[in-house]
Amino acid sequence: MMAEAQHQDLWELCIGTIRGTPLTVHMCGSVLRLITTLHQEGYKGWGCGYRNFQMLLSSLHRMEQYKHLPVSVPSIPRVQALSEESWDQGVDPQGASHFNHRLQGTRAWIGATEIYAVLTSLSVKARIVDFHKPTGPGDTHPILYEWVKQYFSHSASRGARLPPKLVRTTLPPIYLQHQGHSCSIVGVEQKVNGNLCLLLFDPGCAPREMRKVLSQDTAATMVRRMHKFPGSLKNRQYQVVAVEGLLTPEEKRSCILNSRTLCAEKIP
Numbered sequence: 009m010m011a012e013a014q015h016q017d018l019w020e021l022c023i024g025t026i027r028g029t030p031l032t033v034h035m036c037g038s039v040l041r042l043i044t045t046l047h048q049e050g051y052k053g054w055g056c057g058y059r060n061f062q063m064l065l066s067s068l069h070r071m072e073q074y075k076h077l078p079v080s081v082p083s084i085p086r087v088q089a090l091s092e093e094s095w096d097q098g099v100d101p102q103g104a105s106h107f108n109h110r111l112q113g114t115r116a117w118i119g120a121t122e123i124y125a126v127l128t129s130l131s132v133k134a135r136i137v138d139f140h141k142p143t144g145p146g147d148t149h150p151i152l153y154e155w156v157k158q159y160f161s162h163s164a165s166r167g168a169r170l171p172p173k174l175v176r177t178t179l180p181p182i183y184l185q186h187q188g189h190s191c192s193i194v195g196v197e198q199k200v201n202g203n204l205c206l207l208l209f210d211p212g213c214a215p216r217e218m219r220k221v222l223s224q225d226t227a228a229t230m231v232r233r234m235h236k237f238p239g240s241l242k243n244r245q246y247q248v249v250a251v252e253g254l255l256t257p258e259e260k261r262s263c264i265l266n267s268r269t270l271c272a273e274k275i276p
Contacts, residue, residue, distance in 0.1 A: 034160035035195035035207070036067060037178040056190045057118040058084045059211030060183050061126070063192045064251070067180040068132070073254065077130060088112045091122050094129035100267045120185050120247045121270055128263045131255045138272035139246045148238040151276060152246055153204040156182065157196050159250060183249040184208070186241075193248070197235070206236045247272060 062081050069080035082090065088111035095104035103121050111118070120136050127134040137155065144150040160177050182193040195207035255263060 031200075032173050032175065032198045033195055033207075034157070034175045034177055034198075036160070036181045037071065037176060054115045054117050055084065056211045057123070057185070058087050060190050060192045061087055061118070061123050063209065063211070064123070064180060064183055064249075068251065071178070071180070074132065077132075085112060087118075087126070088114070090126045090129070091118065094125040097129045098264045098267075099125040099128050100270050102268075102270065119190070120183065120249050120272070123183055123249050124270070125267070127249075127251065128255070128260065128267065131257075131260050133252045133255045133259070133263075135250055135252060136270075136272040137248050137250065138274045139248075140274050141276075142242075142244065143276060144238060146239065147242045147244065149241055149246060150204075150238055152241070152248075153196070153206065153238055155248075155275065156193055156206060157198065157204055160196055180251050181209070185247045185249075186243040186245065204238070206241075207234050208236050209234065 062084075065077065065079075066081045068074040069077055079086065091107075091111050092109065095101070095109055100121055103125060107114075107116060124134050124136050139149055139152045139155075142149055143152075159182065160175075160179060162177075162179070184191050184193050189212065191211070192209040193206055194209055197205040197207065199205070
């Protein structure tokens with residue numbers, strides 16, 4: 009059995025892939041721990057939501073603003089316990105009812121609303137955005153791509169050692185969900201013609217593929233395979249969970265109250 013988690017230096021990989029190319033790349037603000045569903049037996053087919061949440065928490069825990077979080081990478085049973093604790097605090101009572109107030113010991117899938125609930129219970133400000141229909145030709149989602157670009161462009165600072173076209177932000181990755189699966193958006197590329205491409209980490213990546221990512225000889229090729237152009241995302245609906253800072257006690261109480269009828273922000 010392979011180790012459950014492995015660290016990957018995104019910055020070094022991406023510097024190598026964009027050097028000498030006409031790209032501008034915005035990326036999340038911390039080195040991400042990539043955790044794959046298939047690295048541990050028993051989670052294949054239902055663990056992607058948990059794995060992406062683990063990646064998000066791993067990224068947050070490396071940021072000073074979120075050092076209060078209880079654990080950097082909780083186990084899947086611990087994530088299930090955190091979900092139940094969020095329901096005990098009154099977050100998303102409809103979701104709690106759906107799961108009969110119990111996740112621990114089950115193989116129930118989790119998604120955007122469960123991740124939002126746990127983040128809210130931990131006093132982390134988050135929003136759910138629902139791209140509920142295609143907005144481009146061929147059932148594509150150009151508005152989703154533009155939204156991601158604006159998200160990463162909002163808080164960008166160039167690191168002194170990074171090339172001009174690689175922009176390191178101070179933001180965590182974005183949780184991206186569609187029917188049956190989820191991924192983590194860790195960056196966005198913009199080509200000289202304005203075309204956008206998302207950089208996705210997929211927790212369903214097979215171990216043999218992950219070994220290629222971790223190999224210096226094949227890293228550049230594998231990073232390019234993480235690219236998702238608009239034609240690659242053609243599900244009818246996508247939801248994202250984006251972290252936007254911390255909640256004050258008053259804001260947390262308001263979020264819990266509003267979550268009685270938890271609704272995503274719809275775009276368009």
